[in-house]
Amino acid sequence: MPVYRCAVRIFLIASLSIAASVVAAKAPAPAAAAPVAAKQTAAVVAANPLAVQAGVEILRKGGSAVDAAVAIQAMLGLVEPQSSGIAGGSFMMYYDAKTNAVTALDGREKAPAGATPDMFLDDGKPMSYVQAVRTGRSTGVPGATWMLFDAQARLGKLPWRELFQPAIRAAEEGFKVPQRLANFLAPNFAFPATPEIRGLFHRPDGEPLQAGDVFKNPLYARTLRRLAADGAKALYEGAIAEEIVKKTHEAPYPGTMTLQDLASYRADWVQPLCRPYRQYSVCIPPPPSSGVNLLQFLAILDHTDIADRGPSDPQSWLLFAQASRLMYADRDRYVADPQFITVPVERMLDSNYLAERARLIGDRLGPPPPPGQLAGVLRGVDATQEAQGTSHLVVMDAAGNVVSMTTTVESVFGSGRTVGGFVLNNQLTDFSFRPTDEHGPVANAVQGGKRPRSSMAPIIVLDHDGHFVAAFGSPGGSSILDYNAKTAVGVFAWKLSMQAAIELPNLIARGSDIAGEVDRFSPEVLTGLREKGINLEPGHAENSGLHGLIRKPDGTLEGGADSRREGIVMMVPPNAH
Numbered sequence: 001m002p003v004y005r006c007a008v009r010i011f012l013i014a015s016l017s018i019a020a021s022v023v024a025a026k027a028p029a030p031a032a033a034a035p036v037a038a039k040q041t042a043a044v045v046a047a048n049p050l051a052v053q054a055g056v057e058i059l060r061k062g063g064s065a066v067d068a069a070v071a072i073q074a075m076l077g078l079v080e081p082q083s084s085g086i087a088g089g090s091f092m093m094y095y096d097a098k099t100n101a102v103t104a105l106d107g108r109e110k111a112p113a114g115a116t117p118d119m120f121l122d123d124g125k126p127m128s129y130v131q132a133v134r135t136g137r138s139t140g141v142p143g144a145t146w147m148l149f150d151a152q153a154r155l156g157k158l159p160w161r162e163l164f165q166p167a168i169r170a171a172e173e174g175f176k177v178p179q180r181l182a183n184f185l186a187p188n189f190a191f192p193a194t195p196e197i198r199g200l201f202h203r204p205d206g207e208p209l210q211a212g213d214v215f216k217n218p219l220y221a222r223t224l225r226r227l228a229a230d231g232a233k234a235l236y237e238g239a240i241a242e243e244i245v246k247k248t249h250e251a252p253y254p255g256t257m258t259l260q261d262l263a264s265y266r267a268d269w270v271q272p273l274c275r276p277y278r279q280y281s282v283c284i285p286p287p288p289s290s291g292v293n294l295l296q297f298l299a300i301l302d303h304t305d306i307a308d309r310g311p312s313d314p315q316s317w318l319l320f321a322q323a324s325r326l327m328y329a330d331r332d333r334y335v336a337d338p339q340f341i342t343v344p345v346e347r348m349l350d351s352n353y354l355a356e357r358a359r360l361i362g363d364r365l366g367p368p369p370p371p372g373q374l375a376g377v378l379r380g381v382d383a384t385q386e387a388q389g390t391s392h393l394v395v396m397d398a399a400g401n402v403v404s405m406t407t408t409v410e411s412v413f414g415s416g417r418t419v420g421g422f423v424l425n426n427q428l429t430d431f432s433f434r435p436t437d438e439h440g441p442v443a444n445a446v447q448g449g450k451r452p453r454s455s456m457a458p459i460i461v462l463d464h465d466g467h468f469v470a471a472f473g474s475p476g477g478s479s480i481l482d483y484n485a486k487t488a489v490g491v492f493a494w495k496l497s498m499q500a501a502i503e504l505p506n507l508i509a510r511g512s513d514i515a516g517e518v519d520r521f522s523p524e525v526l527t528g529l530r531e532k533g534i535n536l537e538p539g540h541a542e543n544s545g546l547h548g549l550i551r552k553p554d555g556t557l558e559g560g561a562d563s564r565r566e567g568i569v570m571m572v573p574p575n576a577h
Helices: 013-026 049-060 067-079 129-132 144-155 160-173 181-186 196-201 219-231 236-246 259-263 293-300 314-334 351-358 477-493 497-503 523-531
Strands: 036-038 041-045 090-094 101-107 269-270 273-277 280-284 391-396 401-408 459-462 468-475 509-511 513-516 548-549 557-561 568-572
Touching: 041 049, 041 067, 041 548, 041 557, 049 067, 049 160, 049 391, 049 401, 049 548, 049 568, 067 090, 067 144, 067 160, 067 219, 067 391, 067 509, 090 144, 090 160, 090 468, 101 144, 101 280, 144 160, 181 196, 181 509, 181 568, 236 259, 273 293, 280 293, 293 314, 293 351, 293 477, 293 497, 314 351, 314 477, 314 509, 314 523, 391 548, 401 459, 459 477, 459 497, 468 477, 468 497, 477 497, 477 548, 497 548, 497 557
Parallel strands: none
Antiparallel strands: 036 557, 041 391, 041 568, 090 101, 090 401, 101 269, 273 280, 280 459, 391 401, 459 468, 468 548, 509 513, 548 557
């Protein structure tokens, strides 16, 4: 197993408004957030209590962090199908407690071999986002299941078949429908569910599911039984694979996926990118993850005095917004699948270059900054749109091994098409719909076999001796980078608890698009921001789903789960393993 030691919005505005109202209704003030902490033990943090309980069940049986991650993903596909599932994609960061090594796993979906750069053009013009999502062309070859299967074969302790039992049990016996799932199935939701989704998720009388209804998914249970018995090949070969291919070939705009595309998929074990932030080392997956730009973001902020100011100072958020726009400018021009295009990673992380970028930060918010001029690289202007359907989980097992994993089907309920009780992804809409412009080819244009650029950036943080310090991450489409950066600043610069850092207001700044959680900022901060050129309007809040775990200097573990969603933290005492 290759391991590597580390040295040191776009979505519908209406749906964001709905998300904002949910946030305002349920989110406590940051000061009221209480961290969940315990002495050295195992822990699970994920987006739904049933998923957390599934992970804990596996840990109590002696399972590893990766074993628990498999069980959590299987359960999330049942109780949070709008966000992730077995036919989605994922990035995982893994910390090995024995060697202090960090490994990155790339389970990003791939475009079918027959995909073409113009597949999202209609009469030469880019399709609308909604139009493109609801097509057979939007589905990429799934990666999450193969990634988990490969990781568990190398890093698991329990038999693969045992890991699906919690989700199979819940699918057959039924579970209470969470509020979030009911929200997305509601007829008045801004991005309405397709007839196919409504046909799977409904009451016995055919009416939409409501929060608290008991729902059974026997089709999904049958699929999980096949996966449990036959391994990942149950999804990538045979009857289920044939159903996936058939479904993606249906109109409108049928796709090109083949059985060979599915059978040939493999996840990649890759060297993570680790760079210093404060006195720590922050590790993320390399491209096609946008984690490289998160490292840029933190490095640029280190050239400012944001750490001395704290979250109640408007200047802190001005600095944050400007660093964010600098980061996104580079990301949107240069980051894509490195197997198809040269990504100037080292140049983007060069200390002199980052210092130059930091000098562009002014006293007020000015026009959107251009991307940096990276020698020898000419790229077209990106036209990628990203949705917010995604989930993040963190697991630490009894041995101290840690999984930090972000997983997704892309949009809400993916492509809106289902097979075997689960949802198919629309991951290929993470490519730029426009493949070229007057500047040249777009880095993130569609190509056969290529992985679309991703904002997923699961994080593991180490101390100067290489020991585990923290793991966290978030869903949220392109806003993931801002959510993660906010949390990193909160924990490591402002010395907040993990929970308090997660509960900080979200502010998203990408180009001319500035959004924020007005109800979470104080009137004084909002006034100060207006004086500096940032006028945050209500109704445009972004909806994060941050989950994290940190080990304090005394060995105490402290977890945090974003109150904007339904996740929880559970600790597993040593005597329970």
